[in-house]
Amino acid sequence: MYDFAYHKPKSMADALAALKKAADGKLLAGGMTLIPTLKQRLAQPSDVIDLAAIGELRGIKVDGNGVTVGAMTKHAEVAASADVAKAIPALAKLAANIGDGQVRNRGTIGGSLANSDPAADYPAAVLGLGATITTNERTIAADDFFKGLFETALKEGEIITSVTFPKPAKAAYMKFPNPASRYAMVGVFVAQTSSGPRVAVTGAGPCAFRVKAMEDALAKNWSADAVAGIKVPANGLNGDIHGSPEYRAHLVTVMAKRAVAAAG
Amino acid sequence: MGNVARIGERVRRTEDRRFLTGAGRYVDDLQLARCTYAYFLRSPHAHARIRSIDTSKAAAAPGVVAVFTGKDVADAKVGGLICGWVVKDKHGEPHKAPGHPAIALDTVRYVGDTVAMVIADTAAQARDAAEQIEVDYEVLPAVIDPAAAVAASAVQVHADVPGNLSYDWELGDKAAVDAAFARAAHITKLDLVNNRLVPNAMEPRAAAAEYDRGTGTYTLYTTSQNPHVTRLVLSAFVLGIPEHKLRVVAPDVGGGFGSKIFIYADETLVLWAAGKTGRAIKWTAERSESFMTDAHGRDHVTHAELALDKDGKFLALKVDTIANMGAYLSTFATAVPTYLYGTLLAGQYTTPAIHCNVRAVFTHTAPVDAYRGAGRPEATYLLETIVSKAAREMNIDPAELRKRNFIAAGAFPYQTPVALTYDSGNYTPILDQAMKLADYAGASERKAAAKAKGKLRGIGISSYIEACGLAPSAVVGSLGAGVGQWESAQLRFNPTGNLQILTGSHSHGQSHETTFAQIVSDKLGIPLDQIEVVHGDTAQVPFGMGSYGSRSLAVGGSAIMKAADKIIAKGKKIAAHLMEAAEADIVFENGAFKVTGTDKNVPLGQAVFSAYVPHNYPLDKLEPGMDENAFYDPSNFTYPSGTQICEVEVDPDTGGVEIVNFVAVDDFGNVVNPMIVEGQVHGGIAQGVGQALLEYTVYDKESGQLLSGSYMDYTMPRADNLPSFNLGYQVTPCPHNPLGVKGCGEAGAIAAPAAVMNAVRDALAQVGAQDRIEMPATPQRVWQAIHAH
Numbered sequence A: 001m002y003d004f005a006y007h008k009p010k011s012m013a014d015a016l017a018a019l020k021k022a023a024d025g026k027l028l029a030g031g032m033t034l035i036p037t038l039k040q041r042l043a044q045p046s047d048v049i050d051l052a053a054i055g056e057l058r059g060i061k062v063d064g065n066g067v068t069v070g071a072m073t074k075h076a077e078v079a080a081s082a083d084v085a086k087a088i089p090a091l092a093k094l095a096a097n098i099g100d101g102q103v104r105n106r107g108t109i110g111g112s113l114a115n116s117d118p119a120a121d122y123p124a125a126v127l128g129l130g131a132t133i134t135t136n137e138r139t140i141a142a143d144d145f146f147k148g149l150f151e152t153a154l155k156e157g158e159i160i161t162s163v164t165f166p167k168p169a170k171a172a173y174m175k176f177p178n179p180a181s182r183y184a185m186v187g188v189f190v191a192q193t194s195s196g197p198r199v200a201v202t203g204a205g206p207c208a209f210r211v212k213a214m215e216d217a218l219a220k221n222w223s224a225d226a227v228a229g230i231k232v233p234a235n236g237l238n239g240d241i242h243g244s245p246e247y248r249a250h251l252v253t254v255m256a257k258r259a260v261a262a263a264g
Numbered sequence B: 001m002g003n004v005a006r007i008g009e010r011v012r013r014t015e016d017r018r019f020l021t022g023a024g025r026y027v028d029d030l031q032l033a034r035c036t037y038a039y040f041l042r043s044p045h046a047h048a049r050i051r052s053i054d055t056s057k058a059a060a061a062p063g064v065v066a067v068f069t070g071k072d073v074a075d076a077k078v079g080g081l082i083c084g085w086v087v088k089d090k091h092g093e094p095h096k097a098p099g100h101p102a103i104a105l106d107t108v109r110y111v112g113d114t115v116a117m118v119i120a121d122t123a124a125q126a127r128d129a130a131e132q133i134e135v136d137y138e139v140l141p142a143v144i145d146p147a148a149a150v151a152a153s154a155v156q157v158h159a160d161v162p163g164n165l166s167y168d169w170e171l172g173d174k175a176a177v178d179a180a181f182a183r184a185a186h187i188t189k190l191d192l193v194n195n196r197l198v199p200n201a202m203e204p205r206a207a208a209a210e211y212d213r214g215t216g217t218y219t220l221y222t223t224s225q226n227p228h229v230t231r232l233v234l235s236a237f238v239l240g241i242p243e244h245k246l247r248v249v250a251p252d253v254g255g256g257f258g259s260k261i262f263i264y265a266d267e268t269l270v271l272w273a274a275g276k277t278g279r280a281i282k283w284t285a286e287r288s289e290s291f292m293t294d295a296h297g298r299d300h301v302t303h304a305e306l307a308l309d310k311d312g313k314f315l316a317l318k319v320d321t322i323a324n325m326g327a328y329l330s331t332f333a334t335a336v337p338t339y340l341y342g343t344l345l346a347g348q349y350t351t352p353a354i355h356c357n358v359r360a361v362f363t364h365t366a367p368v369d370a371y372r373g374a375g376r377p378e379a380t381y382l383l384e385t386i387v388s389k390a391a392r393e394m395n396i397d398p399a400e401l402r403k404r405n406f407i408a409a410g411a412f413p414y415q416t417p418v419a420l421t422y423d424s425g426n427y428t429p430i431l432d433q434a435m436k437l438a439d440y441a442g443a444s445e446r447k448a449a450a451k452a453k454g455k456l457r458g459i460g461i462s463s464y465i466e467a468c469g470l471a472p473s474a475v476v477g478s479l480g481a482g483v484g485q486w487e488s489a490q491l492r493f494n495p496t497g498n499l500q501i502l503t504g505s506h507s508h509g510q511s512h513e514t515t516f517a518q519i520v521s522d523k524l525g526i527p528l529d530q531i532e533v534v535h536g537d538t539a540q541v542p543f544g545m546g547s548y549g550s551r552s553l554a555v556g557g558s559a560i561m562k563a564a565d566k567i568i569a570k571g572k573k574i575a576a577h578l579m580e581a582a583e584a585d586i587v588f589e590n591g592a593f594k595v596t597g598t599d600k601n602v603p604l605g606q607a608v609f610s611a612y613v614p615h616n617y618p619l620d621k622l623e624p625g626m627d628e629n630a631f632y633d634p635s636n637f638t639y640p641s642g643t644q645i646c647e648v649e650v651d652p653d654t655g656g657v658e659i660v661n662f663v664a665v666d667d668f669g670n671v672v673n674p675m676i677v678e679g680q681v682h683g684g685i686a687q688g689v690g691q692a693l694l695e696y697t698v699y700d701k702e703s704g705q706l707l708s709g710s711y712m713d714y715t716m717p718r719a720d721n722l723p724s725f726n727l728g729y730q731v732t733p734c735p736h737n738p739l740g741v742k743g744c745g746e747a748g749a750i751a752a753p754a755a756v757m758n759a760v761r762d763a764l765a766q767v768g769a770q771d772r773i774e775m776p777a778t779p780q781r782v783w784q785a786i787h788a789h
């Protein structure tokens, strides 16, 4: 780790001011990605601004609009929330299967979305439920948020404050974990929403994406059989020692089938 | 005072309190005065020439004490790292062992090869400075795959080793094998890969050294499984520090699995530089360094053929193996694919003729050496795979085929065609018990039930033999070993009656502190809490050979028993004097010397006290004191055996493999502490399952980069990958050591890969994919096997 100046602001205003003043400032949420990156000397920020003391970034609220989760809310909190389990059980279950206990007790939804790891789980739920990401400046629709490999719509100096998930009629998430990292090799989130079925895939591509053909098929016939014959093209998907693009493409169909069956 | 412990009791581990409360003392915990920190600059390339290296900026960086390059080390006449076992090839020529400088001189040969050493006041300063070293590399093509390394056109790893061949070795009677094949009713052929593994001890390797200018003495604290051997090698071969001026301490060590037997560049340089700079130096590997530079395990490519008669009797086996040595020969690398591999190819069977050919080759990868089981897992995986394949081809039940070929219980001692003489064993009851525990008879019904749910079930057997308790010194010496393999022990009583067991064996997870105390408690009738086991410090314990090859109890424990016998013999003399009886009438029972036929007795503690305060003592005939030494050199290896049965369920949609049942029945001879033995078996099976299903070491075939260089990509077995194990024992005591023990440390890892893979292949046979899968059977590979057309 290289040296940096450490800040722990108590308000959003102080955080934004510190970020503005820094030559190359970096926000710190749970640190589950940022700290290893620093330890391996892959990043050299001048300042690290820890969001942990900003109370307004934390907490879960459930109302008529759905579930709103503060950016600094930990995966373990979402997993353990009775309100989330009641409103969107698939979301609570997804959070409960992120990483391991230590990671869930540190990692945050804001950090996960800002990082946009191609294998992260939350992006599937955000895209699959058509969530809205709120920042200090604006709201961003899920469909506009994920831009590419570790790339989002966030601008320099923009801070995610919360995420709002509309309540679906039904939903489920199926994850096939990478055997080593246990991130998603392929994860598929399916939901029956007010604007029709949504199918979002994580792990397979550079960032989370929707599968229109499956959504159309489910609109006609909500059943596992409806998606069983639909394959996403392997071209452009991720490939590594654990899974070729072809294997991942195959798993998208398998996981989609299982997710639809699980959603009921 | 606590209780006397008996052999066979499930005594709780005395060392656990220390470890579980964070009170262990590992190398990195040590606080040395005015300590500096070393950082090693590693090669980012698999193969490159170092055109130039400029350390001037690093040397001037804040806090830097010294920077050393390959040239500095060569100028200081630091010897190269050695291989301590010289294998002779099939023409009687010694293996080719290219020079292995502690810091690369002009060529780097694997990703992680040491390029420079920086010493600074803090670890961060050392690392900062290392970033200032400018190395101009000319990147060269690399050869990674062992089979590719023997090709005529292959890139050469060492200019002085033509064809990348360290040796071409053979064992067995080729003519007899050829004759048997000529009359075989059936021949089963097999091509097999034994995948490379990264050891992944929980504690990374570490070294800390200091030099005492006043006495000229060096002290090296290091994560070693065999501190005396480390001292011997560093003294006699590498650094030339006289043995009596070098103390090597291996304090608490967090796992080794073989990887901490060897003498690496890192601790060598830390020790040398401590003398050179006059400062204490500490180094602890980062996890990514462990991945790159710990000696890896396995990595064989093999073609084998088994000849059978029409009834399934094995007639002959021939094996042709290419063993990857990596870029250099590690300390005991050469012995692993030869004397710990070829000699095991008879397994539990009466195969009358066996021939094994092994070519050991260099590649641009990390050196390969012993890893839990060392050679024996490779032999077992090969043999048990080909036996099950033969059973499938001949349509004979694999359990039945094994039974037809087992060495009969009455045939021991049994001379195999590959040099070893098995001392004892009884294989059929083991297999029967395992089949019962596994409900083998119900397997086909469960297979059908799984099929109805769209799943593929399979069951696999692995019947292993192991030669451990390393080793009769004369035998290993005749085979090229540079050391003897006896063990030492000292039982040192204190005047107040408590005692220290000093052992040359070393515990880094094997629970010696409990087991060794338990055997002495049982033998001498002394409460467990009055016994201290001391190990790992050359300044405290007699010269010893350390722990590896499941040798600690069979060899180290035997030395302790011998020393205990000497204590009893001396105690009898003292007791006879105190009770004014004839020595011949004294017996030792329950911790006291008694005159037979009377109720007169002298407790051992009283005899000890008299020995140290000899006021009423036969000083004319007997030395005072109660402190006995023993060395034990085994007359043979020990031969644990057993059968594991694994049942798996494959999800054909994803390729995922779930282990639904796992049975292991072992014959370890007598069992001192069943709880500890079960722990060793559990851990061994976990590692074997890791090799079979999870652990995938991948070097990029072009660039030689280690693609599985962290836990993001290297899959360690975790609790949820494993079922609850179902264990059983059979006991045929070892006939040639005092405890009748055989060793249990490696068995799990030796047998499990074949048990798991035979189950996977049995499952895949339902869709004709049984011959398309290699270890590790990851979901992707299983899926590809099922869907390859």
Ligand SMILES: Cc1cc2nc3c(=O)[nH]c(=O)nc-3n(C[C@H](O)[C@H](O)[C@H](O)COP(=O)(O)OP(=O)(O)OC[C@H]3O[C@@H](n4cnc5c(N)ncnc54)[C@H](O)[C@@H]3O)c2cc1C
Residues within 6 Å of the ligand: A026, A027, A028, A029, A030, A031, A032, A033, A034, A035, A051, A071, A072, A075, A097, A098, A099, A100, A103, A106, A107, A108, A109, A110, A111, A112, A114, A115, A119, A120, A121, A122, A154, A158, A159, A160, A161, A181, A182, A183, A184
């Ligand atoms: C061992 C391990 C296993 C894991 N397994 C999984 C898994 O199975 N599935 C999964 O989905 N994830 C997994 N993760 C990722 C983890 O769950 C976290 O979500 C992730 O590390 C980032 O969250 P964080 O809160 O730790 O963010 P940090 O590491 O603190 O930050 C990550 C990035 O986001 C930026 N950032 C943080 N907060 C904000 C904000 N509010 N606004 C704008 N930018 C911000 C930071 O500047 C940084 O660039 C795993 C991580 C580890 C270490």
